[in-house]
Amino acid sequence: MSRSRLVSGVEVVAVPGRGLAVRTTDGEFLSVRTGDADGDALLSVLTGAGPTPATEEVNRLVRAFEKVGYVAGETRLAQWPADRRDVRLLGDPVLTRPLAAHLAALGAEARTAPAVTTPEGAPVRIEDLLDGDPAAVVWCLDGPVPEGLWEAADRLPEHGVAWLRCHREGWQAYVEPLAATPGDVTAAHVRARRLAATPAHRELAAYWRGPRTSGAPVRLTVPAAALLAALLADDLGRWATGTTDTAGFPARRRLRHVDLRTLTVTEHPVLPVPAATPTPEKDG
Structure with missing residues (x-):
């Protein structure tokens, strides 16, 4: 043959x-x-x-x-390693359902939960996220991220657990960089970078805090949800198999912005925020 x-x-x-x-x-x-x-x-x-x-x-x-790299020896598709197969999915089913299907097709074992349950007003604990010893945690939100929700999850890489997330703000969605080791880009870093990059940082901070008055609700279409799930699955698969990024920015230093009206994906480089750098002040 x-x-x-x-x-x-x-x-x-x-x-x-x-x-x-x-x-x-x-x-x-x-x-x-x-x-x-x-x-x-x-x-x-x-x-x-x-x-x-x-x-x-x-x-x-x-x-x-x-x-020039156009010819190679016999190659095989990288298999999902057994020690990284256990992936915990949190968040909204409109996103976790297609993501679970993608991961299963790639060889991972996705465990889906709607959310981490805590007493009302109590923060999510790192112990809750580490329960069951997952190799990775992915959190998908069909809306903005509530203040402090991902604070504990940002510590997952310190415990050897990969951390990946996405969320929606109106007709815009954000797929954040995968964090696999201490020093990688966390959700708090992305938040700080976004505030620093816009002259409307007060408005953006107020939008995140809420409350927000909206018109007709934004509904994620099946193609839009499938696209977001595919982007997450691809990033997670590259981490699991050690596959190198051959185009664009590295997955662990890349923030993806998705226009849900046109399904246009834009990549932005993002770096960790040094510990000595203060987070931009938010109006009280």
Whole structure:
């Protein structure tokens, strides 16, 4: 059976009158100067189609493909490791249901709970989040984050538990960076960075605190919920399998903004807030 040696996403096409061209993983086309090499022999080697003898010219071109990362040895999809399979999902079912389905398809074992139950007015405790010894905790909110709700969860990486979250503010949703080790970006860091980045920091802080007067409620559509769940599952899968990010910002330093009206995703780099840096003051 033929086995392609080209890396996933790279393709070679024969262009009438112009020879061979490579379509890269970014969707760009690059011409291949084959010189005296036999184009069919080159394609045979690149696709692993059979024992076609390769000339020195063909081997030179294959080495050039290898040098720029278009050719690799046999690769297999990374499997979800057993010690990271236990993922606890908290929050709103409109998001946790599709996320659980994505994670199951990837090989994880998702445990879904609507919320961490605490006495009214009492903060969530880190002991409640660590109950059952999960490898990761994902918290999905179909609305803004109440003040202090994620304070304990921000300490999960200190206990060796990955921490991932998303929430909605009107027609905008935010998928925050995955935090896996102490020093990674927490929810408090994202909150502080967002306040510092906008001239409307007083208004944003007031919006988070509430109360908020709204018109007709925003309803997450099935495609919008599926998109948010897919983004979360992809970030979690990359952490679990150690898969490298090949485009955009690293998952642990990336804040995604999703326009729920158009399903447009925008990435923003975000860094941890140094301990000595004061959080922007909020009006009382």
